[in-house]
Every structure is written in C-alpha cells, then in structure tokens.
Amino acid sequence: MNQIIENILTRRSVRVFSEKDIAREDLEQILKAGLYAPSGMNRQTWQFTAIVNREKIQKLAKLIEVKLSRAGYNFYNPSVIVLVSNEKTSGWAKEDTACALENMFLAAHSLEIGSVWINQLKDICDEPEVRAYLNEVGVPEEHNVYGIAALGYAAKEPNQNVVKKGIVKIVE
Numbered sequence: 001m002n003q004i005i006e007n008i009l010t011r012r013s014v015r016v017f018s019e020k021d022i023a024r025e026d027l028e029q030i031l032k033a034g035l036y037a038p039s040g041m042n043r044q045t046w047q048f049t050a051i052v053n054r055e056k057i058q059k060l061a062k063l064i065e066v067k068l069s070r071a072g073y074n075f076y077n078p079s080v081i082v083l084v085s086n087e088k089t090s091g092w093a094k095e096d097t098a099c100a101l102e103n104m105f106l107a108a109h110s111l112e113i114g115s116v117w118i119n120q121l122k123d124i125c126d127e128p129e130v131r132a133y134l135n136e137v138g139v140p141e142e143h144n145v146y147g148i149a150a151l152g153y154a155a156k157e158p159n160q161n162v163v164k165k166g167i168v169k170i171v172e
C-alpha cells in the first residue's frame, strides 16, 4: 500500500489531547494543505483562522458551553483550533469546508498530530457573544464558521473505526 493511502486509512478522530503544543512550522504545513483543497468553482472564499493560544481557545469553548448547555465543554483540550469560515451566501460553503478540513486532518496525521472535526459553532455564529469573539479573532462579519479542526498530540489511542459493509457498489 502506498503511503498516501495508508495515511488515509489510518487517520482517526482524536478526542483526548495532551498538553504538548504543535510547532509553528507543522501548523503552517497543515494550513497549507487546507489551502490546496478543492473549492466550488475555485472561488476560495474561505478563511482559516488558526487560534494557537490555549486561553483564547477555551474562551470560545466557554461560550459554546453556555450557549449549548454543554457542561465541561473544552474541544477536548487541543493545542490549536482552526476555524474554517466562508461567506454565508456561498452555495458551496459546507462542501468547501469539508474538503479543506479533511486535507488538514490528513496532513496533521502524516505529521503524527491528532485532529477532530468540531461542529458546534456553525448554528450559533450570530449569537451576539459568539459574533463578538469572532470579530475579535478576525473572522469576517459576512462569514459563518462551518467547521473547526481541533489539533494536538493524542493523549489516548483513538477509537478504531468499523467501516460499514455494503456501501460500495461497483457496476460493470
């Protein structure tokens, strides 16, 4: 099996991160992988906002905890979160986000950095306290955050995925 396929097949969502931080050059490579993802009509209307300050990350987690009544919410204690935002009017925002996030997850995995998709922000971006935070970190007012990558070193082996059977059909 080639290394690319092996990297795809062995990536798993990590939900317990250690205190070890990600080196800036590794983060930059992960973000670059996101930039090279496909986007609808190649518009690239997205923005990747990487928050590398643990206090600022937990400030956002606290807002989610309160807004969604999720006691103890902490994004699994990552070293970095990457907010993937896009124009609210874009017809491809969700698809673009998924492509960019998966590229980032795979790049992270190839560097032995764990990752997981965080979905909690997408429906509450325009709550005043959340929007104030997004303004503070420079997410454009006309953007919604469609997904977040939480990144860090795994502190626990991730769960193995059981791939469902009967999903692939090859028609001759």
Ligand SMILES: Cc1cc2nc3c(=O)[nH]c(=O)nc-3n(C[C@H](O)[C@H](O)[C@H](O)COP(=O)(O)O)c2cc1C
Residues within 6 Å of the ligand: 011, 012, 013, 014, 015, 116, 117, 118, 119, 120, 158, 159, 160, 161
């Ligand atoms: C659209 C989407 C939203 C997700 N949201 C979350 C989330 O909010 N929190 C979480 O822990 N995992 C989230 N995940 C991760 C999935 O639960 C995970 O990919 C799935 O269980 C398969 O496990 P694997 O990633 O280890 O293969 C999300 C995945 C996708 C594609």
